[in-house]
Structures are given as structure tokens and as C-alpha cells.
Amino acid sequence: MSFSLPFKYITADELAQMIKSKPASALKDYAVVDVRDSDFTGGNIVSALNYPSDTFHATVDELVKKLEPVPKVVFHCALSQARGPKAARIYAETRSHQLPDQTPTQEIFVLRDGFSGFQSKYRHDPELIEKFNKYYHD
Incomplete structure (x- = not known):
């Protein structure tokens, strides 16, 4: 049985390029x-939306609606080992239930090494x- 993740990984360099591409x-x-x-306090990626993992289930429907037209969505936490990938999976499942006929499909990513690696x-x-x-990162 093969299992595929509903998201891909993106590197810090790829995300930086995406943000800076005009x-x-x-x-x-x-x-x-x-x-x-x-741990959001102390810095963030410019224009990031903060949807804390401890309340993510309660806010994911709103997030899917808000991001419906956006072609690429990148999730991350501090290291992107647990909270980031889990949120990306929950988001992808919620999106496929809310918008079953949505095409083209939105690309969902998880930032490899999370905010720690990026910052x-x-x-x-x-x-x-x-x-x-x-103070929060050293």
C-alpha cells in the first residue's frame, strides 16, 4: 500500500525566492x-498568517475559505517536524472536503527546517x- 503526503517540502531558499519574486x-x-x-513571538516570516497549532482545528475552515484562490500555501512551525506537517495535512483534508471540485489544485508545502532554519x-x-x-532564537 502506498501513501502519499498531501503536501511537498520547500526549502528556505525556495521560499525566499518565492517571497522576493516580483x-x-x-x-x-x-x-x-x-x-x-x-513561540510566534520573537519574529516571523514577512506577511505570515499565524494560525496557532493549539487552536488550528477550530480555525481551519476559515483558513481554507480565506486561502481558496491562493495557488501556493506554505505551512511551518519552529522546526516543521510535527506541528507544521500536521497542520498542512489537516488543511489539505479540510480543503478537499470543503472544495471537492476545486481545480486547479492548490499546491501545499511545508517549510523544511521550519522558522528556525529560515531565520x-x-x-x-x-x-x-x-x-x-x-533573544528568542539564540
Whole structure:
């Protein structure tokens, strides 16, 4: 029996390129969904939507509606090992139930190495990271 994930992984470099490619714009061409909870404090990817994992089930329907027209959605948590992939899976399942006839299909990604990996590379780039506080990350 083969099982395929409802999402693909994206690297920090690929996401940085997506964010910086003009005229791409957040919530039109792509969306970044940060599912960190209290660890959201201390910095985030520019224009990321914070949908904390501890309340994700309660808010996923709203998120699917909000992101329906967006072609690419990237999920992440601190390391993207548990909360990010789980949220991406729940989102994909909810979307397929809410919008069964939706074509073309939205691409769903999980950011490899999460915010920790992304900020360690790009923390000094204001086009990619905002509200950064190294106190939370060093």
C-alpha cells in the first residue's frame, strides 16, 4: 500500500525566492501559514498568517475559505517536524472536503527546517523576516 503526503517540502531558499519574486504578492500568489503557538513571538516570516497549532482545528475552515484562490500555501512551525506537517495535512483534508471540485489544485508545502532554519539564514533580511528578536532564537 502506498501513501502519499498531501503536501511537498520547500526549502528556505525556495521560499525566499518565492517571497522576493516580483510582482508576486502575499495572499494573492502565495501564503505563508505559521502554526507556532507562543513561540510566534520573537519574529516571523514577512506577511505570515499565524494560525496557532493549539487552536488550528477550530480555525481551519476559515483558513481554507480565506486561502481558496491562493495557488501556493506554505505551512511551518519552529522546526516543521510535527506541528507544521500536521497542520498542512489537516488543511489539505479540510480543503478537499470543503472544495471537492476545486481545480486547479492548490499546491501545499511545508517549510523544511521550519522558522528556525529560515531565520538562521535570513534573519537580517527585512524583506523576509519581521519583528525579529534574537533573544528568542539564540
